[in-house]
Amino acid sequence: MHHTLIGRSACVYNYNVRRANCKEHFEKNGGGLYNQTNMANNEVTLETLTSLAKRRGFVFQASEIYGGLAGFWDYGPYGVELVNNLKQYWWQKFVREQPNVYGIDGAIIQNTKLWKASGHIDGFNDPLVEDTVTRKRYRADHLAGVDTNDIKKLNELLKGKKSPDGNPLGEVRTFNMMFKTYVGALEDEDSVVYLRPETAGAIFTNYELVRDTTRSKVPFGVAQIGKGFRNEISPREFLFRVREFDMLEMEYFTRPSLAEADFKRWKEFCWNFLLEIGVSKDKMVWYQHKDDERAHYAADSWDIQYKFFGGDPKELWGIANRTDFDLKAHSKASGKDLSYFDPESNERFTPYVVEPAIGLGRMFLSVLDSAYTEEKVGNETRIVLKFKPEIAPVKVAVLPLSKKPDLSSLSEKVYKEIVQKTGWNIEYDETQSIGKRYRRQDEIGTPYCVTIDFESLEDGQVTIRERDSMKQTRVAIADVINHLKPS
RNA sequence: GCGGGUGUGGUAUAACGGUUAUUAUUCCAGUUUUCCAAACUGGCGACGAGAGUUCGACUCUCUCCACCCGCACCA
Numbered sequence: 001m002h003h004t005l006i007g008r009s010a011c012v013y014n015y016n017v018r019r020a021n022c023k024e025h026f027e028k029n030g031g032g033l034y035n036q037t038n039m040a041n042n043e044v045t046l047e048t049l050t051s052l053a054k055r056r057g058f059v060f061q062a063s064e065i066y067g068g069l070a071g072f073w074d075y076g077p078y079g080v081e082l083v084n085n086l087k088q089y090w091w092q093k094f095v096r097e098q099p100n101v102y103g104i105d106g107a108i109i110q111n112t113k114l115w116k117a118s119g120h121i122d123g124f125n126d127p128l129v130e131d132t133v134t135r136k137r138y139r140a141d142h143l144a145g146v147d148t149n150d151i152k153k154l155n156e157l158l159k160g161k162k163s164p165d166g167n168p169l170g171e172v173r174t175f176n177m178m179f180k181t182y183v184g185a186l187e188d189e190d191s192v193v194y195l196r197p198e199t200a201g202a203i204f205t206n207y208e209l210v211r212d213t214t215r216s217k218v219p220f221g222v223a224q225i226g227k228g229f230r231n232e233i234s235p236r237e238f239l240f241r242v243r244e245f246d247m248l249e250m251e252y253f254t255r256p257s258l259a260e261a262d263f264k265r266w267k268e269f270c271w272n273f274l275l276e277i278g279v280s281k282d283k284m285v286w287y288q289h290k291d292d293e294r295a296h297y298a299a300d301s302w303d304i305q306y307k308f309f310g311g312d313p314k315e316l317w318g319i320a321n322r323t324d325f326d327l328k329a330h331s332k333a334s335g336k337d338l339s340y341f342d343p344e345s346n347e348r349f350t351p352y353v354v355e356p357a358i359g360l361g362r363m364f365l366s367v368l369d370s371a372y373t374e375e376k377v378g379n380e381t382r383i384v385l386k387f388k389p390e391i392a393p394v395k396v397a398v399l400p401l402s403k404k405p406d407l408s409s410l411s412e413k414v415y416k417e418i419v420q421k422t423g424w425n426i427e428y429d430e431t432q433s434i435g436k437r438y439r440r441q442d443e444i445g446t447p448y449c450v451t452i453d454f455e456s457l458e459d460g461q462v463t464i465r466e467r468d469s470m471k472q473t474r475v476a477i478a479d480v481i482n483h484l485k486p487s
Numbered sequence: 488g489c490g491g492g493u494g495u496g497g498u499a500u501a502a503c504g505g506u507u508a509u510u511a512u513u514c515c516a517g518u519u520u521u522c523c524a525a526a527c528u529g530g531c532g533a534c535g536a537g538a539g540u541u542c543g544a545c546u547c548u549c550u551c552c553a554c555c556c557g558c559a560c561c562a
C-alpha cells in the first residue's frame with residue numbers, strides 16, 4: 001500500500017490485511033492515522049472552554065437546578081481530579097521538596113481580632129455613596145473629610161452635600177468584601193465572625209508555634225492550601241473572579257537583609273512551577289504593581305500574568321514582599337512579642353515575609369487554556385487537552401476492542417493490575433467504537449490508552465496508544481506499567 | 488451596583504400566539520473481530536424561575552435569577 005506508516009503496530013497491520021472494509025473506512029475519512037497530524041488551532045475562547053468544561057464534567061455551575069448562584073462553581077469528576085493533582089503537585093514542590101518549609105491547615109473562621117489587626121476589617125469595609133445622576137461612586141469618608149466607617153455619622157455629615165459633579169448624593173452604604181456570620185446562639189455584635197478573605201492569617205498566628213515545634217531558624221516558610229471567601233461585587237469570567245476559592249499560599253519568613261534576594265528567588269520558582277505544570281510560556285508575562293495598586297501590607301509586589309482566552313494579560317500568581325507588616329501588627333494587637341532572636345548574629349528583629357499566593361481556579365484555568373488543542377486528523381478535528389501526565393485527571397484508559405466476554409475479563413484484569421499497583425485514577429471504557437473512545441480520552445487529556453484485542457488472548461500483549469503522538473506500541477501485559485510512567 | 492446583550496435536551500441550534508417543539512452531535516442499547524468520532528436499527532433527553540395578558544404563551548408584558556460585554560469594584 002501507499003500509506004505512510006506512523007507508529008503502526010503489527011496488530012493494526014494484521015487487521016488491515018485481514019479486513020478490507022477497515023481500510024476503506026480509513027480512506028473515506030481522509031486516511032486517519034496514516035496522515036500526518038497537523039496543528040490546526042490552539043487558541044480557545046471562553047465559550048468553548050466553559051462548554052467543554054461542563055460537557056466533560058470538569059466544572060458545573062453551583063446549584064444549577066435552582067438557577068445557579070453568582071460567583072460559585074462546583075468541580076465535577078474530572079475537575080476534582082485535576083484540581084487535586086494541582087494541589088498535590090504544589091504541595092510537593094513548595095513543602096515536601098523544601099527542607100525549611102512546613103505545611104499547616106488553618107480554620108476558615110478565626111477570632112475577629114485577627115482581621116482587625118491585619119487591616120482587613122477596615123480595608124474591606126468601604127463606605128461608599130453614589131452620585132444619583134452620574135452613578136459614579138465615591139468614598140463617603142473622603143467626601144465627608146473624616147476617618148470613620150460609621151454609616152449614621154457619615155449620613156449626617158453628608159446631608160445636603162453635593163457630589164464633585166454637583167449632583168445629589170444617595171444613601172451611604174458599606175461595601176463589605178468579607179462574608180459575615182455569627183458564632184453561637186446569639187446573633188449580636190459580639191458574636192460576629194468573618195469567613196477568611198485570605199488564608200495567610202492563620203499562618204501569622206501560628207508562626208511562633210510552627211517555628212517552635214519544628215525547631216526552625218529564620219529563614220523558614222509556612223505553606224497552606226485552603227478556601228478563602230470574598231464577596232465580590234461582580235463575579236465575572238467563569239472561574240477567574242469568584243466568591244469562594246482555594247488559595248495556595250506560602251509565607252516565607254526571612255531576615256530583612258535577605259528579603260530582596262528571597263523575593264527574587266521565589267519569583268523564579270513560581271515562574272518555573274507554572275512551566276512544569278504545562279502553562280504556556282508565551283502567554284505568561286511579569287507585571288510589577290505600581291505604588292497606588294499595592295495592597296496595604298506590601299512593599300513590592302509582582303504578578304505573573306496570563307493571557308487567558310487570547311485576551312489581555314491578567315493576574316495569575318501574585319508574589320508580594322509583605323515586609324514585617326503582619327508580624328508587627330499581630331504583635332501589637334495581641335500583645336505577644338513575635339520578634340525573633342537570631343542566635344547567629346545575636347540580633348533581634350521582626351522577620352520580613354515573602355508571599356507567593358495563587359488562586360486554584362486561576363491555576364486551573366491557565367492549565368486548561370494552555371492544554372486546549374485542536375488538531376486535524378485526516379478530515380476530522382480532534383480536541384485534545386495536552387495535560388502533563390503528572391496532572392492529567394485520568395492517567396490511563398483501559399479499552400477492550402470489543403465487548404466479547406473473554407476480552408472483557410482480560411481487560412478487567414489489566415485494569416485492576418494497573419489501578420492497584422499504581423494508585424492512579426484510571427478508566428475502563430468498552431462502549432461504542434474504539435476510535436470514538438480514543439477521542440473521548442483525548443478530550444479529557446488522558447495521556448495513555450491501553451487497548452486489549454483478540455490477539456492479546458493468544459500472545460499476552462496489549463497496545464499502548466499515546467495521546468500526543470497517537471503512536472502505538474505493542475507490549476507484554478506484565479510490562480505495561482513500566483511503559484506508562486510519565487516520561 | 489449601573490448600562491447593554493443573551494437564556495430552547497449534556498453540547499450546539501431551528502421555528503411558531505394554536506396538533507406530539509426542529510436539526511446535528513453527544514449519550515444508552517443492539518448488529519458488526521470495531522486500532523483513531525464508520526455504518527445501520529432502536530431509545531432517553533429541552534423552552535432559566537415566577538407572575539400577568541389571552542379561550543390558549545416557548546413566543547407578548549412585568550419581576551427575579553444566571554451568563555457574557557462595558558463601567559465601577561478588585562483591600
